[in-house]
Amino acid sequence: MYGPARLCPNPDEEPQQWLEFMKELAHELGSKAVLIPSSDRYVTAIADHSEMLQDHFLVNPGIRIQGLLAEKQTQYRLAMEHGMPMPQTGMVDTREELLEFSGKLSYPCLIKPWHFREWEKFQADHPLFHQKIAIANSAQELAATYELARPITPSVIVQDIIQGPDQAKRVYLSCYDRAGKRIANAMFRELRCVPLGFGPASVSEPFPDAEADAVCDCFLKKIGYVGICEIEVKWDSRDGQVKLIEANPRLSGGGDAAPYAGVDLCWIHYLEMIGRPLEPISPTGRHFRHIVLRSEGTAIPEYMRAGLLSWKQLLNSYTPPLAFFDFDLRDWRNSLETLVVSIRSLMHALWNGSSKPKSS
Numbered sequence: 001m002y003g004p005a006r007l008c009p010n011p012d013e014e015p016q017q018w019l020e021f022m023k024e025l026a027h028e029l030g031s032k033a034v035l036i037p038s039s040d041r042y043v044t045a046i047a048d049h050s051e052m053l054q055d056h057f058l059v060n061p062g063i064r065i066q067g068l069l070a071e072k073q074t075q076y077r078l079a080m081e082h083g084m085p086m087p088q089t090g091m092v093d094t095r096e097e098l099l100e101f102s103g104k105l106s107y108p109c110l111i112k113p114w115h116f117r118e119w120e121k122f123q124a125d126h127p128l129f130h131q132k133i134a135i136a137n138s139a140q141e142l143a144a145t146y147e148l149a150r151p152i153t154p155s156v157i158v159q160d161i162i163q164g165p166d167q168a169k170r171v172y173l174s175c176y177d178r179a180g181k182r183i184a185n186a187m188f189r190e191l192r193c194v195p196l197g198f199g200p201a202s203v204s205e206p207f208p209d210a211e212a213d214a215v216c217d218c219f220l221k222k223i224g225y226v227g228i229c230e231i232e233v234k235w236d237s238r239d240g241q242v243k244l245i246e247a248n249p250r251l252s253g254g255g256d257a258a259p260y261a262g263v264d265l266c267w268i269h270y271l272e273m274i275g276r277p278l279e280p281i282s283p284t285g286r287h288f289r290h291i292v293l294r295s296e297g298t299a300i301p302e303y304m305r306a307g308l309l310s311w312k313q314l315l316n317s318y319t320p321p322l323a324f325f326d327f328d329l330r331d332w333r334n335s336l337e338t339l340v341v342s343i344r345s346l347m348h349a350l351w352n353g354s355s356k357p358k359s360s
Contacts (some may be wrong), residue, residue: 062226
């Protein structure tokens, strides 16, 4: 609805074909357009081929740093080097390194690839297929999970879980100009996510948090960041510190909440890229809840099954004003599909009896 779409080659699998596609697209447009990636796949592709792309597009001058943040290994190394608080984290390449580091972790812990796309390479019946993380409840289970991952990803990240409820998560949304000055910011609190405890928010709301804001802003300024960034952090109930979950150097589903708070990150970044002078933009203070309906169809049964959500709490979370990521009556085709997918997911869980709350 909002603009012409193009089906392009997968830059991970066909980099040269993707480059040719981009050259042809630039020729078709007739002038240098601004490249704004909305997935890590394209952050990496633009970073890897920035010299060539700069001849055809307006490319973020900070794309190198964005490329480093798009991969977990280099992202966490940047965080460690620049003092960003984070949970106990190890980057291991062998079973021996894993066993040595496993004694430093608290259990349950996480194990994940450098990028979740890597586990998409497994066969569909593999336990790790299409998973972003795996949870290990003991050192023995961690070693067993590593053996499952090793054929595709012998190099993995193991990490403590940041303790606390999902409501302790914060989503920091921002944009920095080419001089590294922050020109837009907003902060949200996560209410529910998919999967429970670890995924992106299915429901969030504006929530000022000066300390979390300062931690994220300081990190991005230290690394000389330019462009749009989303950082997920969480307050750790064990030591009262706000700690890094992950940074997304691009547009994101969570970032869609920012325009409803008066901070249109994509437009602001576009104006900066074409040379318009901008004054810093902050949220309006308007309260609302931002909802990703397709994720909610999965989240609601999970939270009810865990005893973390009652029907009353669910209805209260849908008290207006509301903003939606994937529902807009002006785009009725996508909205209809969203409703069908969401209701199907919810009814499937209800039919299986998994959505009965354990407490009210």
